Amino acid sequence: KIKNKNSPFIIGYSGSVVYYEGIYEAVKAVEELIYETDLNIQVHILGNINIIIEEQKNLDLSLFESIINKSFIKIINKVSHDKVKDIIRTFDLYIIPRLDLPVTNIVSPIKPFEPMSMKIPLLMSDCLCLKTISNNGKNCVLFERNNFNDFKEKVLQIIQNGYPDEILENGFNFVKTERNWKYMIKNIGLYDML
Secondary structure: OEOOEEOOOEEEEEOOOHHHHHHHHHHHHHHHHHHHHHOOOOEEEEEEOOOHHHHHOOOOHHHHHHHHOOEEEEEOOOOOHHHHHHHOOOOOEEEOOOOOOOHHOOOOOOOHHHHOOOOEEEEEEEHHHHHHOOOOOOOOEEOOOOOHHHHHHHHHHHHOOOOOOHHHHHHHHHHHHOHHHHHHHHHHOHHOOO
C-alpha cells in the first residue's frame, strides 16, 4: 500500500524489454491510473531498453522512446546479477504483463520464480503458461491477457487493499517445493538418462 504521498508505490519489471512482454501497454495503463487517481506510483524497468528503441526507430516507431522520459518512469540499465535481487526488493509489485501471442502462451519464463521466492507481490497476465505457474491465481494475482483495463483495476485493488498473504505464501511454497533443482531433476528423470 502507499504509505504517504512522499513514498511512491513502486511497480517493477526485470528482464528482457521486448514488445511481447507488454511493458509499453502496462506503462500506458499506469499512466492512466495516475491521471485518474492522482496516486503516487512509479514504474521501474530493470533491463536494456535501448535495443527495442533502436529496433522501433528502424520501423519508424517511437512507442518506447515516448515513455522513457515520463516523470514516473525509472529505467535501470543492466546490472550485475548480484545486484538484481536488491533492486527487485524495492518493488512493491512485480509485473509480468505478457501479451497474448503463441510464444507467450507456450514458453514459460523463469522470471516469476524470483519474486515468488522473495515473497514480492506478483501480477501476471493469464497467458497459458503463466496461468499454469500461478495455479489459476492461487500462487499470484492474474489479469486477463491483453486487457490493460483489467491490469489497471488489479493494480488499483492491490494498492488500495494490499496483497493477500495467503497468495504470497502459496507462491513461495510452490517455488520451494516444486521448482527447486532436486524436485526438477527427479521430476524430469534426468538421472535415469545417465
